[in-house]
Amino acid sequence: MKIKLNLCLVMMTAIMISACSTSVERLDAQQEVDLSGAWNDTDSQLVAREMIEDSLSRPWINNFVNKEGKAPAVIVGRIKNLSHEHINTNTFIANMERELINSGEVQFVASSSARNEIREERGDQDLNAMEATRKEMGQEYGADFMMQGQINTIIDVDGTTQVRFYQVNLELISIKDNRKVWIGEKKLKKLVKNSKLRQ
């Protein structure tokens, strides 16, 4: 009887220890996983894709191509985070840049921080590179449009239930004359119910 009891205790302990151990599972980056209800990679990818698709389907792009005879050059500027969460806007900007470049319909200009690094390299080449391979200053491709925007949230809370409303506003501004050629808006709404019980 005593042996059986001890065996049970050992088995229960083993089960409890295995339940506490860390487990790691590889997931597809496209797989939707919502743990806390906060802004996550899925939201970032989804919003970037839908908004860029919308912007590229609007008349401004054809108007520009017809008038200038070339694809517009676009730069992504600042996306302000005015939300309740610490959102890494860099990943959102990277998602948008990828969607814009992969569309093949616009040319893309490096961001201001990337440009500075390239200018430094060009300055270095000026001093150290061979004449045949040296890249000259003053040959940069100027952007025609800048995309700017902001992420806003409204949160309604009642006890353990929250409604999280995200609104992403983007606008494309002509650098030449400050005209806004496209304004896009994407809304996300999430109902988050936190458990009243835990382990």
Next chain:
Amino acid sequence: MYKGFILILCLIISGCAGQQQANNELANLLYNQDPQRVLDKLQVSEPAKRDFAQFHLNLGLLQFMTADFKSAIATLSLAKREMAVLAASSVSENIGAGSVNETLRSYSGYPTDRVMVHTILALSYLFNNDIDGARVEVLQADIAMKKLTEQHALNGQLASAHLLAGIIYELLDEQSNALISYRNAADIIQQRGLVLPLGLQQALLRNSFKLGAEEQYAAYKKQFPSLATPTNNNKSQVFALYFDGVVSSKIQRSIVVPSLNGEQLIRISMPDYPAKSAPIEQAVIDLQRTQLVENIDSLVRDDLSKEYPSILLLTTTRAIAKYQLVKKADQEDSLFAALINLVTLLTEVADLRSWNMLPATIQFAYIETPESELLIDSRYNVSKKVTIKKGTKNIFLINSLSNNIFHYQQ
């Protein structure tokens, strides 16, 4: 086997009580020692998993006070997440608290902790030159306060959190949001029966003026007739916050009484706060004294008072359960019953955990100056000169525990 069980329980409980005592001693050390030395001591301690939130709150606050803002952000964010998870009840912990004592429950933070964590995080982001991050935290503080709102109650409502939100919005030129936050701060201060600080009166007048809210401006002008009419000048704006002292640590009040038949002893232990002793000190910035915005020491006492009925109920229920346990043991073996009675006495300890390194009070002053130099006087700073660029907006944080003065300028 019984002896082993008793020994293990006694060791666990003495460990809990010792950890609580050590935490309180560390908090009291802040009055005499540099925060860095207290931080060094806290960092080598090894808290139980159920005390992680309390440990990270204190650790993050000390990292903040020693100007290690990046570590403070990481640690306090962790504490914030831990408190969010622990907001849900645990059945096993409740059983432990109901049968042994309250310290077997994970520390999930009091309402004041849940809001103050955002305030300290906002300041950490700000002095780490990330005002957008600070803005996120003041928004989260607002959500936290809304969650804690109860009808006609100020529990978990912090004027200092709204004041900081107002300052951050004003720095970001969001006058409308700033005015709302300043108004919320003023409402709470008045509901608590405190005097509205001069700096807050000026903020209400200034922002209603800047916003062009004529009716509100006229109302504030009437309410604060001695204040000068705001003007659009090129003077530097200085928002000075002062953290004074350290909040009180809890103490244990115990009573041991014999049962009616005199066969066993019953112990009741409840947490309490000692009588207030330290007087409130002020800082002086350019001859202007900081004024009280928030008495955190009073708030933590209110938090405990609010929980007192449930603690008392659980303590009483536990005493009955422990009495029945000893009585049942006595029917089988009187020696074993005596040992069990001893365990029930030793395990009956009050939960003394709290965020006990918070400042006792938060004070505020507002100065507009054409000068590029300010004089600051506080406990550890005697006529200390700080420089500011002309026409800038500045936030200073001074504290009574060290000579560190944190400065954000834009």
